[in-house]
Amino acid sequence: MQTSAEIAKQLAESAVMVRRCFLQLHKRGLIEQRKGPNGGAKLKLPAKQIGLGEIYAASEGEWLAADVPAIAGLLRRASADGVQAMNETTLAQVLKRIRKNTTNAKAADGAGVNKKTTA
Numbered sequence: 139m140q141t142s143a144e145i146a147k148q149l150a151e152s153a154v155m156v157r158r159c160f161l162q163l164h165k166r167g168l169i170e171q172r173k174g175p176n177g178g179a180k181l182k183l184p185a186k187q188i189g190l191g192e193i194y195a196a197s198e199g200e201w202l203a204a205d206v207p208a209i210a211g212l213l214r215r216a217s218a219d220g221v222q223a224m225n226e227t228t229l230a231q232v233l234k235r236i237r238k239n240t241t242n243a244k245a246a247d248g249a250g251v252n253k254k255t256t257a
Contacts, residue, residue: 139172139176139177139178139179139180140178140179140180141177141178141179142156142157142160142178142179143156144178159197160179162196162197163179163193163196163197164179165196166192166195166196167182168181168182168183168188168192168193168196169181169182170182181229184230185228185229185230185233186228186229186230186231187228188228188229188230189224189225189226189227189228189229190224190225190227190228190229190232191220191221191222191223191224191225192221192225193229194220194221194224195221198217
């Protein structure tokens with residue numbers, strides 16, 4: 139279980155924003171939450187079984203809606219196609235990329251520090 143405060147600190151974001159995200163993800167059945175001193179949130183499924191499209195769909199809301207019948211269907215189809223395309227990438231794949239980039243960035247920073255100290 140991860141608390142909203144812990145995640146907010148890691149992301150340098152507001153805990154309120156993280157809790158709002160938790161609510162949306164919980165409503166879509168992507169996470170489970172527990173209250174109390176040992177509470178927090180965790181994924182209901184392994185990260186390799188969660189597509190980015192599912193996460194997007196949980197958070198998108200109605201911001202891309204149209205009341206004009208001539209384009210409403212087109213927007214729905216475009217949104218559905220986008221979600222399907224995003225689901226080709228899993229949360230686990232994104233986490234792997236983030237970890238790789240973080241490791242590479244730390245290695246590059248360390249190499250820069252070593253060059254400065256030896257020069």
